[in-house]
Amino acid sequence: MSVQSSGAPAPLAFQTVDARVAYDGDLVLDGVSVDIPAGQTVAVLGANGSGKSTLMRAMLGIVPLASGEIRLHGTPLRRFRDWRRIGYVPQRLTAGGGVPATVREVVSSGRVAARRRLSLPGRADRVAVDEALEAVGLADRAGASVRELSGGQQQRVLIARALAGRPDTFVMDEPMAGVDAESQGALARSLSRLRASGSTVVLVLHELGPLEDVIERAVVLEGGRVVHDGIPPKPSGECARPGHEHQHPHPDPNAPEAAESQSPADLIRLEVPGRD
Numbered sequence: 001m002s003v004q005s006s007g008a009p010a011p012l013a014f015q016t017v018d019a020r021v022a023y024d025g026d027l028v029l030d031g032v033s034v035d036i037p038a039g040q041t042v043a044v045l046g047a048n049g050s051g052k053s054t055l056m057r058a059m060l061g062i063v064p065l066a067s068g069e070i071r072l073h074g075t076p077l078r079r080f081r082d083w084r085r086i087g088y089v090p091q092r093l094t095a096g097g098g099v100p101a102t103v104r105e106v107v108s109s110g111r112v113a114a115r116r117r118l119s120l121p122g123r124a125d126r127v128a129v130d131e132a133l134e135a136v137g138l139a140d141r142a143g144a145s146v147r148e149l150s151g152g153q154q155q156r157v158l159i160a161r162a163l164a165g166r167p168d169t170f171v172m173d174e175p176m177a178g179v180d181a182e183s184q185g186a187l188a189r190s191l192s193r194l195r196a197s198g199s200t201v202v203l204v205l206h207e208l209g210p211l212e213d214v215i216e217r218a219v220v221l222e223g224g225r226v227v228h229d230g231i232p233p234k235p236s237g238e239c240a241r242p243g244h245e246h247q248h249p250h251p252d253p254n255a256p257e258a259a260e261s262q263s264p265a266d267l268i269r270l271e272v273p274g275r276d
């Protein structure tokens with residue numbers, strides 16, 4: 001358990017208790033229990049179809065549980081109302097869709113929940129949007145149509161939209177998927193700042209890559225179950241050699257969590273679509 005400097009345990013941002021989710025009768029989350037203290041930066045890793053996105057959606061009540069319980073900031077999900085605290089970046093959506101919106105317009109939409117009902121955007125909204133654009137390195141593209149941007153830049157727009165609402169708790173589903181190196185660097189810097197500011201960040205990743213130094217903890221899913229929860233696995237051996245195409249997270253044999261896990265040899269077998 002994470003402990004604050006006062007010695008008291010840190011309050012939990014997320015708590016899933018024996019969570020089960022089924023689609024059409026097929027169990028895709030099979031008894032997941034994870035406590036995420038406020039202020040932690042946690043990666044959820046696992047092979048394709050292991051249930052990562054489903055866990056994110058269940059944590060936010062987007063898909064219902066078959067059984068178990070979810071609490072957000074100590075409140076059972078069904079009673080949770082403080083959604084302004086939560087910033088969600090969904091998986092693989094383009095920021096603009098078919099609508100010819102500018103970067104600023106899309107990011108400004110992240111302020112709607114933070115505004116008082118029926119009030120027009122004010123100075124605080126403009127400042128929040130400016131800061132969010134700055135944080136993801138897109139201040140100079142504010143007037144551009146999102147359709148002109150690269151996939152990685154569009155991903156940054158979605159993150160800026162979440163930042164603009166000034167939540168303290170982020171859920172990001174594969175923010176690095178299909179993102180170019182420049183945008184990966186910008187995202188890594190944004191996440192470092194979020195971590196330094198005490199925000200909670202839970203993000204789905206296929207590989208740690210440039211976020212390796214930012215991630216404090218990794219939860220690895222396999223077949224809808226947690227098979228590792230602890231120190232992020234380090235790339236090693238063949239995969240760590242220069243010239244290797246990608247970095248699969250591998251178990252660190254020296255990590256105490258790895259030694260305690262159910263099946264160390266099978267811990268992490270990640271697939272990266274189209275690259276293996």
Ligand SMILES: Nc1ncnc2c1ncn2[C@@H]1O[C@H](COP(=O)(O)OP(=O)(O)OP(=O)(O)O)[C@@H](O)[C@H]1O
Nearest residue numbers: 023024028046047048049050051052053054055204
């Ligand atoms: N809405 C849905 N209806 C039916 N089955 C679904 C639905 N969403 C996901 N699934 C199935 O549930 C399983 C877990 O999917 P999920 O998207 O949570 O996995 P994932 O680990 O995030 O995978 P990926 O890395 O490919 O995004 C998969 O077998 C998937 O096909």
